Amino acid sequence: MSGDLGEHRSPVPTPPPGPAEPFDRLTELACDVAAAPIALVSRLGDDGVRVWHAAPGADAIDREVPVAETLCRLVADAQRPVLVPDADSASRDGESGAVLAVGIRAWAGFPIRDTDGAVLGSLTVVDTHARPWTEEQVRRLAGIARAAGDEMALRADLDVSQRSADELAHRLLVSDRAARASDRDARRAYDRAERADALANAARRQAGAAVELAETLQQSLTPQHPPRVPGMEIAARHRGPTDGHSYSGEVLGDFYDVFATPTGWGVVVGDVCGHGADAARTTALARSTARALGHSEPDPALVLTAVNGVLHDWFDTARSFVTAVYAQITDHDAPEPAGLTIQIAAAGHPPGVVWHPDGAVTELDGGGRVLGIRAEADVASQTITLPPGAALVLHTDGVTEARATGRREQFGEDRLRQALEALPAGAHADAVADAVLAAVDVHTDGHRDDDTLLLVVRSPGA
DSSP states (O other), X not given: OOSOTTSOOOOOOXXXXXXXXXXXXXXXXXXXXXXXXXXXXXXXXXXXXXXXXXXXXXXXXXXXXXXXXXXXXXXXXXXXXEEESOHHHHOOTTTTHHHHHTTOOEEEEEEEEOTTSOEEEEEEEEESXXXXXXXXXXXXXXXXXXHHHHHHHHHHHHHHHHHHHHHHHHHHHHHHHHXXXXXXHHHHOGGGHHHHHHHHHHHHHHHHHHHHHHHHHHHHHSOSSOOOOXXXXXXXXXXXXXXXXTTTTSOOSEEEEEEEETTEEEEEEEEESSOHHHHHHHHHHHHHHHHHHHTTOOOHHHHHHHHHHHHHHHHTTSOOOEEEEEEEEEOOSSOOTTOEEEEEEEESOOOOEEEOTTSOEEEOOOOOOOBTSSSSOOOEEEEEEEOTTOEEXXXXXXXXXXXXXXXXXXXXXXXXHHHHHTSOTTOOHHHHHHHHHHHHHHHHTTOOSSOEEEEEEXXXXX
């Protein structure tokens, strides 16, 4: 092999289907963090190494399977980050021969792992000049590799769920046709009625399986329970419409996520336009982008701006929009007397409120514009301090717009404030969440025509 990056091209297997935008942004972010011209996200497979995506500047490397395979397998064999400031000095027994042959002088590889810790592939940044890799670059690149692993896992879960949904839909269609044919035969001959009834029962069982599948898919898009976070309390409640409503058995549009970031914890609450398969796709894209960028970007406004760009570019003319609020909670080494510092970015979402132990309730600024409609994002930002014992309450419009059947009066911000003001001073996060939902149920007589999501973050103490 010569030292020309344009030679020795070999066909690369076609990447798996699905939106590539998250990998675009991850490789671009990796180039920015490392100040390097090339970044690769590669995956190990039974058919060798396939390059899922590469940042601009990697035109030749993107298609140079032997080089990609060399770097990826070195990282997989090491089971840890591999940092090479000078490939010429580090070469041993031809191990870096393919790398030097295409002009790569320095590279750093980080394993991409699944939830069980097994290595799926690697995130690799390369440079044509020898150079060192700083501790800060190594830390942030490792975070990007974790985000790539989350994205791969989410794409795999969605792919499995979609295949199951397609198979079930086909089975339902076949069962429905069989039931219709049996019903016609039953009208002609009484002796066939029993068989038709059995087929109808089978169809009802299939419909129940469809509801169960939708619930399973919903759980893959939204956590069943928030994680336990040292130094704070988190409670989440997610409820669908009441039984008999037309949305029953569909994937809902409200979502939330709580995940670790380099400076603490990221919390996102969003409301996707619509329900069903379209909502599932939009939720997966919005949530995965927020989580991926939140792993390395400390500014919540920039995270929501990135979500807007991904939604706008991916859905093109078939617009699907999202309202969202994203909070970055600073992770102190020990609880501070002053409480928690929280940076909040909002995009067209109902403003959250802060409940204080003395019963006072303050509303956040809110603002911004829904995400995904225009190329330019409009995100509002503010920073608050959550005193000891106080709680930040974030919710979707399923709370404030809730109303009983036949009534026009919505639950509204005033009733939300009254429900919080009635709480005892030492109420924990779960008690705060349950009190709000109980007040909503009283106002609506237990009727819900939309999904409802409530997330409470409480600073312990006081």
